[in-house]
Amino acid sequence: MxxxxxxxxxxxxxxxVILGGYSLAGLFSLWSAYKSKTFSGIAAASPSVWFNGWEEFINNNTPLSKTIYLSLGDTEEKTKNKVMSVVGDNIRKQEELLKNDKINTILEWNKGGHFSDSDLRVAKAFVWCIENV
Structure with a gap:
């Protein structure tokens, strides 16, 4: 067992216990929020919510973690890549669904693109979770 x-x-x-990460690790952390009761908080900094199937997943599942931090760079959705350009709409939808599920959540917008100040963004995500779990 x-x-x-x-x-x-x-x-x-x-x-x-707080789980978090940046980019794809941020998406994994969010996914884990729906799959395990282990995590008191999720720190999802610039998560890859553009990933194929993510919107369907969040529409059909309920998070088990009660505190979730979300962030995105304010230019991330302005990419010419059609697949990745949905990241802004998807993060807004993610926040809306979390709030509808009564999850303690915040969506913070940071200056810059996906690769701007990733270390600071992750630190900010964990600090918010520590203060809010």
Whole structure:
């Protein structure tokens, strides 16, 4: 039998576990919010919500994490790449669905494109989660 993260490391129930990442790791973190109750918070900085099938997934699933941070660069949706240009609409839809599900969430817009200040954006995401779980 597979042990949960809290069982494996003998965490007490009050330990808050936050999962997060940038770009595709941000999308994985969001996906994990729908698949596991382990995570108290999700820090999804510039998540790849343009990914094929993501909109259908979020329309048909409910998140299990109760605190989710979202961010995007203010020029990310202005790409000429047709597939990736939906990232802005998709992140807005993500925020709307999370709010409808009564998830403690925020969508922050950062200056620049996808590759601007990724380290600072991830740090900001984790800080928000730590302060809000």
């Amino acid at each position: 597979t042990k949960s993260l809290k069982e494996r490391y003998d965490f007490t129930d009050d330990v808050q």
